Amino acid sequence: MSRAGLGLIAALAVLLPGSAADARGPRTDSDEYRKSWGLEAIGARAAYEAGLTGKGVTVAILDCGVATAQREVLRNVSRRSTDVVPGRKAPVIDPHGAYTAAPLAAALNGRGMVGVAYNATLLAVRADVEGGLNGKCAFRPSDLARGLDYAAEQKARVVVLPLQHSKPLGAAFEASLQRLVDSGAVVVIAAGNRNGPDPSWPAMYAIDPRYSGSIVVAGATGYYGSITGWSNRAGQVKAWYIAAPGEWVLTDCLAKCQLVSGTSFSTSYVAGGLALMMEAWPQMAGRDIAARLLSSARDAGDTGVDDVYGRGVLDLGVAFGSAAE
Template sequence: MLLPVPATAAPTEQWHLAALRIPEAHQITSGTGVVVAVIDSGVRPHPDLDGQVLAGTDISDKDPSEDNGHGTVCAALIAGRGPAPGKILGIAPGAKILPVRIGNDGGGVAFLRHDEAVRWAVDHGAKVINMSIGVIGRGEATLADAVAYALDHDVVVVASSGNKGADLDEIPAPANVPGVIAVGATGRDGNLWDGTVTGPELTLTAPGVDLPGAYPTDPGKPARYTTIPGGTSASAPIVAGAAALVRAKYPQLSANDVIQRLISTADDAGEPGRDDEYGYGRLNIVKALTADVEPVTENPLGEPERTSDVAIPAPEEERDVTGALLFVAGLFGVFLLLMIGLVVFLFWINRRASLQR
């Protein structure tokens, strides 16, 4: 859901770093220790991502050579190493990227297995998931179940709100699923990008116009870049990077509290309070890292409507305790049966002896 221009030799000016006060934020944390899953077209090699990408998975059944670099662009916006001139610096350069490939071109990916992608990411250590993708109709129900699975396992889910140029007139899944941070795009002036799909599910806005993109580069070749004229696919990973920073600074916080911290510290824009164009406002990363925020007991964005009754696996420690209790209960049951059998046997012996007398 972003339309990059042809590759260039140097990245576009990273104006969003100053706008978001990223140098100040990095004095607090760089996101070290947090894994961010990028469910997208895959993450291909690029010098600015060297050492940042974990071993992921490909469930797309698509030819990797046809990848247009959508996932690589998103990954660098989150965790590009920077900060040397001519290199992309991500919002959370200390974080690691877990790529989950489900297609070739971001907005046009094969959605039939997106629920599997979310569950795989959760099961393989992701604490934040970025999904710069969108689907209307087909597959929405399974996406809601997958989001529920992620939230049940304390994972923050971030998604792009969609681009009008992609023939969308309403916010698509997964961004329209309750509990997901749905992100719209703003320009250099802080105003909403006119291509942003808006609606009641919109949560936050973040820079998404004239941003640099890490264009896939063959190893040993000079780094290639691209420019993002405008797209919510670019603003979503910026918020995902912010979530990684918050999780690194406050590792004890639940996913619900991370979301609350991001939305309660946003700079109000548009109509006073939450509105359909800016959501809770413009992302303010430094404030999210430093403000006093009251804890919450539930997801402030709501809970997904589950369509599946498949039980969510308990955490490992819970399963261990449950197994031990079942084992003890089983032993007690066997002991009880033996005692009953012994009583019946003794009664039979006494009865027989009485008859013989």
């Protein structure tokens, strides 16, 4: 695909500079926990009180790579992480991948911030086009297809696609997506940041019967729990859409933190929640866990499943309660 044809970009709306591990989980009164308002917003303490950390669950992120991340993120990165672009020698420059990884799986170490599934294994799959597009991380569908196949080969149980595009990604991508969901993985895809009535592609694949039940689409909420003005709405994908923190998300913290906004970071919270549930119920099929997560969402907007919030807002407290029944 020519450079002019590169329209698939990371689902990042805003990027602004901001300012002793406990075996029982993070102390909810600690700075490490409280820095991330999203943890309380999604009810993560219910999982931590049950002793869950994401351990044993591999989560793949197809993005720009995570080499720029702080060591609290790199600690959880798998040695099997890869770059699917052949022969690339250019270093990772765009921090989007690192910023997406931190809210998902930053380690519990008494410093910085802690991710939702802070003991999950991160499989970082770098798939961006060298040089990007207009200063943003960009991707070719063919590279993403290779990334999906690699995630399936590595037995990732959750795969994150924090990106958006204006049209379907083609037959090769769709075939790879089919192989991935057939392997039992759940795919979490950003809804996109264009204030549209429907999600962008590839999130629209959620309504394709080939992938039904294996794709969860993440929209973005702000601090007070309402959907943001820029997040794409649920629309046609409402049965598979859930909203999660995505505005002014704190990430990549050690000496300083970054504040970021975008549905990319909503995928971090949704994927982290899925990883915690997969640790709790390892024999449950991925589709079934995704269904539990969606059915336990906190209702928002119009009563029931609606065109704005879809199934509602991510609520792990309810998710664990409903799955235990």
